[in-house]
Amino acid sequence: MYSHKVSERLKGFGITVGDRIRVSGKEGSLMPKPETGDPDCIVIKLDNGYNVGIHYEEGMAIEKLEGRVELEKLAQKEIKFDDRKPVVAILSTGGTIASRVDYRTGGVIPAFSAADLVSAVPELANIANIKGKSVMNVFSENIRPEHYKYMAGAVASEIAEGAAGVVILHGTDTMHYTSSMLSFMLRDLPVPVVILGAQRSSDRGSSDAAMNLICGVNFAAHADYSGVVVCMHGTLDDKFCHIHSGTRVRKMHTSRRDAFKSIDMKPIARVDYEGGKIDFIGEHPKRGHLELSVASGLESKVGLLKVYPGMRLEQVALFREKGYNGLVIEGTGLGHMPMKGDESSDENDRIFNEIRGLAESGCLVVMTSQCIYGNVNMNVYGPGRDLQKAGVISGQGMLPEVAYTKLMWLLGNYEKEKAKAMVSQNVAGEIVERREVAPDFEKGE
Amino acid sequence: MKVGIEIHQRLDAGKLFCNCPSVPAEGDGASIYRRQRAVAGELGKIDAAAAQEFVRKRQFLYEAPMNASCLVESDDEPPHDMNPTAIDIAVEICLLLEAKVVDEVQVMRKTVIDGSNTGGFQRTSIVGLDGKLRTSRGEVGIPVICIEEESSGILGEEGGAAKFCLDRLGMPLIEIATDPTIVDGEHAQEVAEKLGGILRTTGKVQRGIGTIRQDLNVSTEGGARVEIKGAQELKLIGKMVENEARRQKTLMGIREELEKRFGGKVDFGYQAVDLTTIFENTGSKLFKGAIGKGHRIFGMRMPKFKGLLGTEVGEGRRFGTELSDYAKMNAGVAGIMHSDEDLSKYGISEKEAREAEMKLSLE
């Protein structure tokens, strides 16, 4: 849409979209304004096919010329409300998972409004009444605690307005941080909240964006489920998506479209691209008449530290020095870290002493494992027991990233003692009670 | 006559955007099912909605042999930097063709919607500009020399999906296009041979069937510009050009004759009449089979065409065949027969032929 002043000015000359005009010495056909972009910028298509944007200045000469191009066929799809279909709110957070072709200009523009989304992926209109909203516009690696609050707030208000489900379009890099954080923040969630994105950019015909979106909107609209989930390709095929628990999912590949995996459990469900069948794989929480609340406090002084052989004291010392309230250690194996020196060096002793000092200072120190798969157990070997004696709390096999978001959330909403007790309590399915004997653990089967 | 040649030659180097070798599939691999959608850039002047509809129905199966493809070919990993060996060979060819090598190689995308590329586009880069080839009939310009990735080879159809193998996808190709200054078939033959020779002297191009492909552009004065795709036999290029020239000349002769007969613009109403009922009890196996399948038979009166449809436009190819090809391609018609032919060879009786004639002239 053009700005009010540009629209009025064009109207004053009797100019409508498609008319041939001359602005600032350039001749061409007036193009409609995509919903993104500077509304004061007049877009015309030149005779050589290129579009140019000319910034409108007060009093600029605009001349209507002979002739026009017909743009009727290129109009955006109109959305009709169908009261037999549920409402799904799609919140975009940045990136261009659902870019669409602007038929009128030939350009690719990120789809944010419901009309944009439905024009990009027309199948969506057959699944639900789509409401679209842009919450923020950041790449997922740039997300900070405030952004989690925007997202949680936006989800809550869509549910209050009657959405049967909410879809969040999200960059894939830190999607599993967001899915776990929202799992903690959104208390007594009555409906599905589905987070999804694309591994392959949507400016290519082979992008995974459309299928993920179709399956995710379908799940949000129709699945008898409540909770935060991630919906992404189940395999390399364009056949079905897996629905993963928000607190047990992790990005396990940099670029494959099936990069997201449920860790130490099976996915919650499978959604077919064609036909839209939803198959639940196990027990799951159903939709309910719960009163959603947002526990939005977040403690920002929480760290995540990967330990490794040859590590030095200064990397650990920082947390006590800067007054951190929480630290998640991504330990080795069952939950270990450098802690004992020998004649070659006593650096490891100093590291262990520092961790003990940090815990004694009141910082919650939680142990997870860089193995990703499998439980943490600090009772099996002496060093693990020593770490516990020093005040390090077992993360109970939580994924390191999930332990991190959980610690931020616990410290933001509860007194320290309560928070400490809740580290090892299952708040949102982040702790796996039992791990099945799966011949191939990466497939969970 | 104006002729241009475009040569695609596979370079003897690993794949252009990954570390796979350029070798045929062997042994085990994965099979991947994909859909593709229309995106910007590929629509051109086609109606966008129609293109979208077309692409939405397309289903593709890709065989991904482990020895000759990786996640880059399957579109599950971004392309690596362009293979420097392939660039070196391309630059060497540019220099042999006296072309200016560009300062920076820019990768562009050419949209491909037939599924032969997993990403929906082919990557291509200009390496050299304004080259030339010296021939016995003067210089032939070579405006553009590109390096591009090979598409995947089609294996067939399976369950409504087009099936491809990824072994060929991403192999490096050099594309050499001449300007249309080649004057006849003999000259075209010379140019093709000289270019082939230059490519071979580098010792860095692949040899064997399918490793070189020539496309020809032939236009004659007053005729159309016709593209002949995929000529693989170097020896036949001269002949193909001559045949095409003859075809265009004959067609222009037919046009002239028709314009004379019509006294100007050729227009006869183009009315198709349903003749199916005439052939309900026909002895013609062809018609019987078609009607049995629910097909229909149509006729059209083409006044003043008598004698022309049988005109030979090429070896074993008549004007009627020409029209028949257009009808098959553009209208999905099974075939055309006409009254300049001996209709009894289709098993059509004289009575049926006369009835059809009557119905057409009466309508």
Ligand SMILES: [Zn+2]
């Ligand atoms: Zn490869």
